[in-house]
Amino acid sequence: MASLSGITVHPDCRHFRGDIPCRPNKEHGYQCQDCPVYAPVHQRLLIIKLGAIGDVIRTTPLLRRLRQEYPQAKITWLTLTPAILPQGEIDEVLKLDLASVLHLQQRAFDVLFNLDKDKEACALADSVHATEKFGYRLHPQYGVAWPGNDLAAHKYLTGVFDQLSQQNQKPYVQEIFELCGYEFRGEEYVFDTHEDKGYNWRQLPTGKPRIGLNTGCGDRWTTRLWSDEKWTQLIGQLQQAGYAPVLLGGEAEDERNRRLQAVTGAAYPGTFPLPQFINLMYQMDGIVTQVTMAMHISIALRKPTILMNNIFNPYEFDLYGRGQLVQPDKQCVCFYRGSCQLGTSCMEDLPAEKVFEAVRASVPRQER
Known part of the structure; x- marks a missing residue:
């Protein structure tokens, strides 16, 4: 505690800023000398x-x-x-x-x-x-x-x-x-779903479980990419089984997603700033993704995550018992490599049927 010109100040409080009013002062008018939410830092x-x-x-x-x-x-x-x-x-x-x-x-x-x-x-x-x-x-x-x-x-x-x-x-x-000196006990991610931001998703399909398909993987390790042909096959299988596939991605995936939408009729809302994209993923019942930012968001949102992996150690990823990790039938020889040593990525040896079965096992087909 300190006193400045006879005014009590608590610079040791978790809420105290020092350069601008703290939140309790701004929202409730509290001052340090009689603040009911004073929280000394230990x-x-x-x-x-x-x-x-x-x-x-x-x-x-x-x-x-x-x-x-x-x-x-x-x-x-x-x-x-x-x-x-x-x-x-x-x-x-x-x-x-x-x-x-x-x-x-x-x-x-x-x-x-x-x-x-x-x-x-x-x-x-x-x-x-x-x-x-x-x-x-x-x-x-x-x-x-x-x-x-x-x-x-x-x-x-x-x-x-x-x-x-x-x-x-x-x-x-x-x-x-x-x-950090701790035993991991299955602690979940701490994450903002942005569910209270007032986004309106009228363009999303209703009545069927929504399966988000994150079709990109970034430009660093392009050996992870799956072909349009494979995505088209998966979308068709999902549609026939009573799921509603929704194409997801950023600017880099926009052209691909528009092609896939034109061929399959799958929903494609478009591209959005990150907070809105997070909320869009929150609307899904399950997510199919490569090892990308979207994978981490999906896990953080506690969505059943079907993770397509080839070049990374599969033990690295914890899906918290929700979803499945699927890999090509052919063993990958390009560990953490951005280009395939064999010329054609082994991701082409990951059948759409294998991904579909992982979706079916992870996401029940119940109406929304």
């Missing part, structure tokens, strides 16, 4: 997870454990994609920029978790004061990412040697928990 935690949107989403289960272990902590998360993190679940979300770096370097934390091997993440983790540190740091002599302690060794080694990565049988979330 620990300060910093999570550094910069990464792509999907990687940030699939790290959010850690929040559930941290809230259990540190119920009176203030949690700060530094990332490159702050908009994807659920508002209200994290006390402070910072975007990686010079202002945030300068700010963090002048603060002290009780526990710091650096979950990225990016050099800037490791350098920042080394320069921020914290009583305990977990995850990665910079090697003091060679300047490369390095495990901060033995807990980080397993996840580190599977990331730098393909052979160890292929042998790994731990899902990503379990590895992250263990890196």
Whole structure:
């Protein structure tokens, strides 16, 4: 507690901002001296997870454990994609920029978790004061990412040697928990479904289970792509069995989805900003997807997820008992490769029938 010109101020409160009024003051007019929601901070935690949107989403289960272990902590998360993190679940979300770096370097934390091997993440983790540190740091002599302690060794080694990565049988979330010193107990993602944003989806089919078909995979590992012919076969099988397929994707998939819509008559609402796309996926009864951002969103939304995989270790993905992982009948020889060594991707050896059967086993055909 502090007093400024005779006014009581609680800079130790989870709600206190210091630069602008806090939410309790703005919404209810509360002031520190008689505030009924005063929440003193007992620990300060910093999570550094910069990464792509999907990687940030699939790290959010850690929040559930941290809230259990540190119920009176203030949690700060530094990332490159702050908009994807659920508002209200994290006390402070910072975007990686010079202002945030300068700010963090002048603060002290009780526990710091650096979950990225990016050099800037490791350098920042080394320069921020914290009583305990977990995850990665910079090697003091060679300047490369390095495990901060033995807990980080397993996840580190599977990331730098393909052979160890292929042998790994731990899902990503379990590895992250263990890196932080916790046992993974099936904690779910923490995620905003955007269901209360007032979107109207009149163009979506009704009366049948909606199966979202996310037809793209990004441009980094194009060996994951499935051909139009396969998608057309799957759409036909779904339609005949009483499902309503809905084509999903972004700008990169727009042309393909328009072609598929023209050939099959499957619903295609179009492309949307990320919050609206998340809500669109929320309207589905099941999702068929490659290993993409949409896969992470589907899992976070707790949808039955039919995951089509070829070049990644299948043990890496935890579908939380909802859905199935399906792979080509032919063994993939292009582990984490962006181009196929054999000329034609083994994804063409994944039959549409196999994906269809996974949908049928995961999503009951009951009317909406």
